[in-house]
Amino acid sequence: MKIGVLGGGQLGRMMALAGYPMGLEFGLYDPTEDSCGGQVAPLYTSPFEITDTLKKFVDEHDVFTYEFENVPLELAEYIAQRKPLFPGKDALFYSQHRLTEKNLFKSLDIPVTAFSKVDDRASLLAAGDIVGIPFILKTTTLGYDGKGQYRVMSQGELNELADKLFPEEGDACQDTVYGGVSEYIAEAFVNFTRELSIVCVRDQKGDCKYYSPAENDHRDGILHLSVAPAEGLSDEHLECLQGYAKKLLEKLNYVGVLSIEFFDTPEGLVVNEFAPRVHNSGHWSMEGSITGQFENHIRAIAGLPLGDTDNRSVSAMYNLVGHDIDRAALNLSDVHVHWYGKEIKPKRKVGHVNILAESYSALKNKITEVDKLVK
């Protein structure tokens, strides 16, 4: 069986590496010629449009998946009409639009922060009353690492933002970041103590498995460290997270790995967003779990039974962002460096380090060791 992956970055690369031992073959599709996945699998280079290369790619593979949620829907549609595509288009549809996604969470009784749609001056000014101030204004589509977002901390700031984005009642949006977007979502601020994420997987028969939820720390808006299982997670929270994951997997008739981010607040869990794909906060599972997320994703889409998702031990994933790590890290016991074969550039994820330990305190010591070796 030949698996075609849309996207040839590190996620597609690690999918291929996890799938090869199962005797599967891989092809990756990416507009960028030197995509790092091309070092480990044939790379089809062409824009994310229905090009001749895309048609060839579809012809030459049996089952399709993707490594990023912004796959154009018409492309997904084109593939799904011809060959199996997992996860399906539904997952893309909901995850590509923040308003649709939040409404989906609401319909599934997954706790979500107050939000409202903003598409003109009036609805922006009204958002202050609906969701309360402070709030964050985000574009409904695209945007990452804080791009296309505005923090509104006071009524004065709200008025200023209204003047900036929609100077007069009836004016089109003047946003310069996204060149005049038509739609925003206003989301009430969430006071959270930490971010949690859960990575889960569903196979073609409907069996679901859950990885230990991870606690995630960010640096400069980019994931820095995930620790799994999240320390001190109550059984109640664990049950909640798995229950929410199960609802979402089933609602979307999902096949493959899915991840959901939550805020842990004094009032309980609040969902942030989901990603219909393998997730950076689940990379620890490559060695930290009996079956890693990449392998289970490939098993699911290839119609194979899922593997055990139990932890081998306490685990952490330490991202290498814009920095390499000294090769001396390979001397540390049960520390596994994954380099993606990418040139090092600022803010670029070039690898990650998986760290396994017998206890949280031993884990923290190893993280300190790793930290010292990042250069």
Next chain:
Amino acid sequence: MKIGVLGGGQLGRMMALAGYPMGLEFGLYDPTEDSCGGQVAPLYTSPFEITDTLKKFVDEHDVFTYEFENVPLELAEYIAQRKPLFPGKDALFYSQHRLTEKNLFKSLDIPVTAFSKVDDRASLLAAGDIVGIPFILKTTTLGYDGKGQYRVMSQGELNELADKLFPEEGDACQDTVYGGVSEYIAEAFVNFTRELSIVCVRDQKGDCKYYSPAENDHRDGILHLSVAPAEGLSDEHLECLQGYAKKLLEKLNYVGVLSIEFFDTPEGLVVNEFAPRVHNSGHWSMEGSITGQFENHIRAIAGLPLGDTDNRSVSAMYNLVGHDIDRAALNLSDVHVHWYGKEIKPKRKVGHVNILAESYSALKNKITEVDKLVK
């Protein structure tokens, strides 16, 4: 860094898969166009001779290794004069010739069964006195799975064999299997209770690490099952095995993974042979050890520090020889199937199953489960 591997079978394939996460790139060289390694790395197809393709292969890679010990020495020489080749030519030289190999063991005080050189009628008849009857006559080069071997169980059989191979004093050898070889080795029969093997690795700085010795069972002359650590292995035997391994690694100024097979006898350990490469009896280490043999081999030849070789738990490797396994095996916890992407043919190694368990009894139960699923 680009690693060139001579041989594109499952061993080369698993070397590439183990090396990719370290950001290394791979190319494989094999005379066979559909070599399974070609599914995961660029394959250079050409005979094992100094062809234009071989020259291109050497030009396009930085460091070289091999997956089999019968690399022609002139080919090894050609590469070694231009680029680093690990393990070096010495290892090939000794392992390609049973007499040279046995003499090497003897010189290192590694216990070896009685042996003598046979190259004519007189030396064959004399072998009965030198090594005793029964003995096995083997070609000094090539030969595997019993090919090119004769069992001599009595003086009568020895006389018959002498008449068959060398009808008259001074006759050239009449061997039909290898078309008239010029040289044999006579090896005294070893009465052994089990076969043990040790896989070890040495890096470019001379650091050595040892995997747990495995107990190996064969079926029809082909490795069937390896269990590591070998059950009931005494500390004394463990020390001996590591000591012998160390002597050999150092004598050969070895870089990479090496494996040695021993007979466990009531009188102590007796060495059988060594292989200057990753070894089937070490495949369990892929999940069963903190760092698998393929990863450590690549680390060594790439000039990286070695990883921890401790066992995660009791482990077994179950070979898939001429048979597939039902996909239901993927449901078994901590059972990892590695398919090589090869067509199934009689006696062909098409994959293996790594089995981890908390105890030997749990391991045996899992092996029984796996056995039922082989079809």
